Amino acid sequence: MVSYQSRNQIQDHLLNLIPHQIEECKKCDELPASLAEFIKHNYQAKFVCYDKASGCIEVGVEKQEFTNSYPEIKVHRIPLEKAVSQLKKTFRNSDLDLKFYGRLLAGQGSTTRIEDVVLV
Numbered sequence: 001m002v003s004y005q006s007r008n009q010i011q012d013h014l015l016n017l018i019p020h021q022i023e024e025c026k027k028c029d030e031l032p033a034s035l036a037e038f039i040k041h042n043y044q045a046k047f048v049c050y051d052k053a054s055g056c057i058e059v060g061v062e063k064q065e066f067t068n069s070y071p072e073i074k075v076h077r078i079p080l081e082k083a084v085s086q087l088k089k090t091f092r093n094s095d096l097d098l099k100f101y102g103r104l105l106a107g108q109g110s111t112t113r114i115e116d117v118v119l120v
Helices: 007-028 033-043 080-089 095-107
Strands: 002-005 047-051 056-062 073-079 116-119
Touching (some): 002 095, 007 033, 007 080, 007 095, 033 047, 033 095, 095 116
Parallel strands (some): 002 116
Antiparallel strands (some): 056 073
């Protein structure tokens, strides 16, 4: 299925959704799946999880150094109190990013799989 969305609509909806998802994380002690996907995409992370002991979102990013051994993962910790402002700063406006965000938004609360997002 195809979803038609405007750039402004995607940006407004997503940036307004982040604070609600952070609140949900505080209540349920786990990251909503769409928030985890948003963080993975924006940080180009290998993993994202919520550590309820420290109250932080942990983001594992592979170091970009070329080595012959296993890749090194640097873990960034984002306290929930600062998460909204830090995550909003990572928002990107390119067409590919907006289409990804559009798929995240269109898939929320829907049983229909969104194959493509057309920006209008």
